[in-house]
Amino acid sequence: MFNLYSKLTTALAAFAIICSTPVMAQCIDVNIDISGGSWASEISWDIADADGNLVASGVAGASSACLADGCYIVNGFDSYGDGWNGDLMTITDEDGNEVLSWDGPPIDIGSVEFCIG
Numbered sequence: 001m002f003n004l005y006s007k008l009t010t011a012l013a014a015f016a017i018i019c020s021t022p023v024m025a026q027c028i029d030v031n032i033d034i035s036g037g038s039w040a041s042e043i044s045w046d047i048a049d050a051d052g053n054l055v056a057s058g059v060a061g062a063s064s065a066c067l068a069d070g071c072y073i074v075n076g077f078d079s080y081g082d083g084w085n086g087d088l089m090t091i092t093d094e095d096g097n098e099v100l101s102w103d104g105p106p107i108d109i110g111s112v113e114f115c116i117g
Contacts, residue, residue, distance in 0.1 A: 026068065026069075027066035027067055027068050028066065028067055028068070028069070028093055028094060028116055028117065029064060029065075029066050029093075029094040030064065030065055030066070030067055030091050030092065030093055030094070030099060030116065031062065031063075031064050031091070031092045032045075032056070032058065032062070032063045032064060032065060032089065032090075032091050033061070033062045033063075033089070033090050033091075033092075034059075034060040034061060034084075034087050034088065034089045034090075034104075035060065035061070035062075035087060035088065036086060036087055036088045037084055037085045037086025037087030037088070038085045038086060038087075039080065039085045039087075040059075040060035040061070040087060041059075041060070042078050042079045042080045042085075043059060043060040043076070043077070043078060043079075043084055043087060043104070044057070044058070044059050044060075044076075044077045044079070045057065045058060045059075045074060045075060045076050045077065045089065046058075046074070046075050047065065047067070047072050047073070047074050047075075048072065048073045048075070049068075049070060049072055050070055050071055050072070055067060055072070060087060067116055068117070069116060069117025070115065070116070070117060071113055071114070071115040072113065072114055072115070072116075073111050073112070073113050074089065074091075074100065074102065074111065074112050074113075074114065075109065075110075075111050076089065076102070076104045076105045076109065076110050076111070076112075077105070077108065077109050078104065078105060078107070078108050078109070079108075080108075081107055081108035082107070083104060083105060083106050083107060084103060084104030084105065086103075087103070087104060088101060088102070088103055088104075089101070089102045089103075089104060091114065093116060099114055099115075099116055100112065100114040
């Protein structure tokens with residue numbers, strides 16, 4: 001009897017966990033590339049959603065993120081304060097469509113908005 005009770009309790013607990021786990025929102029894989037100029041070591045960036053939550057961040061070069069449909073703010077930073085010196089940020093979706101092309105901030109910090117979905 002105890003063994004059957006234990007199995008039943010375990011099965012019910014597993015069912016409760018499965019039923020209470022929220023479904024994750026679908027996201028779109030995006031490629032983020034910053035290249036083409038000089039002094040890439042000075043460059044960093046972050047992406048925030050419409051509520052101001054940080055959803056991705058990085059430095060110059062290639063990276064990726066998975067973003068839900070919506071609008072986002074990219075904040076670009078240059079540690080020396082003289083802009084991105086010819087570097088270009090390009091964000092493309094999983095189908096290769098360009099979502100954003102931005103030459104970065106003119107000085108130490110700048111922002112731009114883009115939308116996907």
